[in-house]
Amino acid sequence: MHPKDSSAPALLLTAVALVALNLRPFIAGIGPLAADIGRDTGLGLQGMALLTLVPMLLMGAFAFAGPLLQARMGARRAILAALFLLATGSLLRLFTTNGWQLVGTAALLGLGAAVVQAVLPSVIKQQFPRHVGPVMGLYSAMLMGGGALGAQLTPWVAAAGGSWHAGLVWMALPATLALVLAARSLPRDSSGQPGHLRTGDYLRRPRVWLLMACFGLVNGGYSSVVAWLAPFYQEHGWSAAASGSLLAVLATSQAIAALLLPVLARRHADRRPWLWCTLALQALGFAALALWPQTAPIAWSILLGAGLGGCFALSLIVALDHLSDPAQAGALSALMQGGGFLLAALPPWILAVLRGATGSFTAGWLLHLGCVAVVTLLYRRIAPASYGRAMRLTPRAT
Structure with a gap:
């Protein structure tokens, strides 16, 4: 990106939005097609859960390599490789013939998303230092919007193309467009990485583990909802297209909340009241799914979406708020996502086990209601006055 080019910031913002749009469709698109995929591949409930669990595990595991990737490879090259x-991974889904091949493509896609999520926040903090909140809101909104796009378009494309393969392979197109735009707009990698910190420097701080726990418990709710909301309502008589539309409503609500809440909260150093508001919305949504699923499904989806999307965006901003140096703040964000996504990968599988044992998803929704209560208590400890003390780091020379 050339500093004297007045169009460069707008082009970079567009790239951030399009890159983020590609980070969730491959997860959100599975639920509406679960019955067709299971029938053709032989995957049962727990096997289908792997299509969410495996990408989330990789998002977690490879996020820990984010600081090292950025130091050794550079943010630009890492993001381009991930795209x-x-x-x-999306293109290969056209040729999958069995469940394990499909899980393999899920792993490839999860790896790509993991690298972007680990590296892009530091680019945002570096390139937009005075507008971190709104730009992270845009990033989060487009990420959630990608989930809406995947949930809505996938069953339609599958119906038009005559197979679930067609419903999944279209995602290669926006990923390719993002790759081209990112190559055009991302700033060149600097030759040095002064002040680089080892992962262990962060992991010795209890605050990092606290952020991981909060992020993981909340995003476990997201991964479960994306995996099982559509099948849940299909069990109540909804069609694949209708349940996919419900998932799209949830993801659209996520995107709107992820975009608006960081803007509303930008003048407040203490983000906790806004976080608690999003957690209250999640609690209402999960309680409603457990107790009154048929009363107002669209309203429950909107509540859950707003709570999950707003909390995701604000959690990323809180991590970046902890440190002023973009590389260090980005590393903290990457590690929070790393531990968080490892934790968030498990709930879809747990819900599948509970569904098999009880014959209902009710126990799973109540489990997430309990997780929301735990996070609400944990966030009491994350006050702005504690940031400096909690994250006092000593960089090593490189």
Whole structure:
């Protein structure tokens, strides 16, 4: 990106939005097609859960490599490589013939998303230092919007193309467009990485583990809802297209909340009241799914979406708020996501087990209601006055 080019910031913002749009469709698109995929591949409930669990595990595991990737490879090259993986993984789904091949493409896609999520926040903090909140809101909104796009378009494309393969392979197109735009707009990598910190420097801080726990418990709710909301309502008589539309409503609500809440909260150093508001919305949503699922499904989806999307965006901003140096703040964000996504990968599988044992998803929704209560208590400890003391780090020379 050339500093004297007045169009460069707008082009970079567009790239951030399009890159983020590609980070969730491959997860959100599975639920509406679960019955068709299971029938053709032989995957049962727990096997289908792997299509969410495996990408989330990789998002977690490889996020820990984010600081090292950025130091050794550079943010630009890492993001471009990750977008190539997203395009390739989506394209390969056209040729999958069994469940394990499909899980393999899920792993490839999860790896691509993991690298982007680990590296892009530090680019945002570096390139937009005075507008971190709104730009992270845009990033989060487009990420959630990608989930809406995947949930809505996937069953339609599958119906038009005559197979679930067609419903999944279209995602290679926006990934390729993002790759081209990112190559055009991302700033060149600097030759040095002064002040680089080892992962262990962060992991010795209890605050990092606290942020991981909060992020993981909340995003476990997201991964479960994306995996099982559509099948849940299909069990109540909804069609694949209708349940996919319900998932799209949830993801759209996520996107709107992720965009608006960081803007509303930008003048407040203490983000906790806004976080608690999003947690209250999640609690209402999960309680409603457990107790009154048929009363107002669209309203429950909107509540859950607003709570999950707003909390996701604000959690990323809180992590970046802890440190002023973009590289260090980005590393903290990557590690929070790393531990968080490892934790968030498990609930869809747990819900599948509970569904098999009880014959209902009710126990799973109540489990997430309990997780929301735990996070509400944990966030009491994350006050702005504690940031400096909690994250006092000593960089090593490189």
